[in-house]
Amino acid sequence: MNQLTAWLKSIQFLLGLQSTEETLPAVREISLPIRNGNLRADCYIPKSKSLGTIVTINGLAPLGNRDPRFIILNKTLNKIGYTVVSPFFDEICDYKISLRNIDDIKDSILFISDQKDLCPSGKVSIFAPSFSGSLSLIAVSDKQIANRINSVCTIGAFANVDDIIGNLFADQNLDEYGRMILLLNFLPLSIGENKSLFKAIKLAILDNYFKYKDNLFEPHYSKMKKTDRDFFENLKYDKNFRMKHWEIILKKSGKDRELLSALSVTNHINSLNLPILLIHGLKDDVVPANESSMLHKKLVARGVECKLCITNLISHGDTGFSLKTLLEVPKLITSFSFFFRKAYDGK
Known part of the structure; x- marks a missing residue:
């Protein structure tokens, strides 16, 4: 995907997030076998040839992948051309923080990336807000998982x-x-x-x-x-x-x-070698923006391809970006274009 196409996809993406249509579309539901049982997942299949596969990881919210904001996110990623697989992580949705969260993300990635109809290339990208963004970074620090990943986008992730x-x-x-x-x-x-x-x-x-x-x-x-x-x-x-x-x-x-210790991304930083986009709200009232700044600094020092965008246009881990402050929109377009280029499976 060339830079111009990536910019256009970013613009479409940000405009799509302004939608208020929260209705769940007709999705394909699948069951993901994991070591602790099974997870259900919604699959959003594009009408034309897929640009790539993005797995969205829900945050600490009981509706999970069917939270209205998350449905809008999934539909928007799908409309710009990506296959979206969005599991319902029951432990995370029940507010349970444990090492099982990381195992569930790993197992989901392994299964989804093995499904040729959903993921022909055998590699997925990750889009994850808030706490789940940090969990996802820890999950992809595992070499076996990293081999199945094109890129990661986190929103409001923490370092420590x-x-x-x-x-x-x-x-x-x-x-x-x-x-x-x-x-x-x-x-x-x-x-x-x-x-x-x-x-x-x-x-x-x-x-x-x-x-x-x-x-x-x-x-x-x-x-x-x-x-x-x-x-x-x-x-x-x-x-x-x-x-x-x-x-x-x-x-x-x-x-x-x-x-x-296991839940701190900084303790896994030396095993992260993938393209990573870190988005953070400047006035985040849960995780300060300097957490993403810290991660960015450490990753860049190691030579990891990493981009940081701190913006006034979102709150904590939000997947809905207000475009009221137009001066900040170009920065967001450039940032998401980085992620969409890396998530692209085309040759």
């Missing part, structure tokens, strides 16, 4: 998971949705099991996501023990209380420490 958790716990003004997800996953390392408390945290996350008129949280909260209610309120409003527990978590060793 310790820094992100500490930052979200310490700053009350940052995104509560992201903070609660991290508390749900990592607070057990400090306090152990407490079913009532963790149910309250999960219901608060779901209410935040779905914006329910009759929320799920209040009925459960009203039945909680006073000690658990007080604990929840402290988690929500007291940064010093959260940081006390974060300090306890950081002192953990063994498997707990290994999990945090």
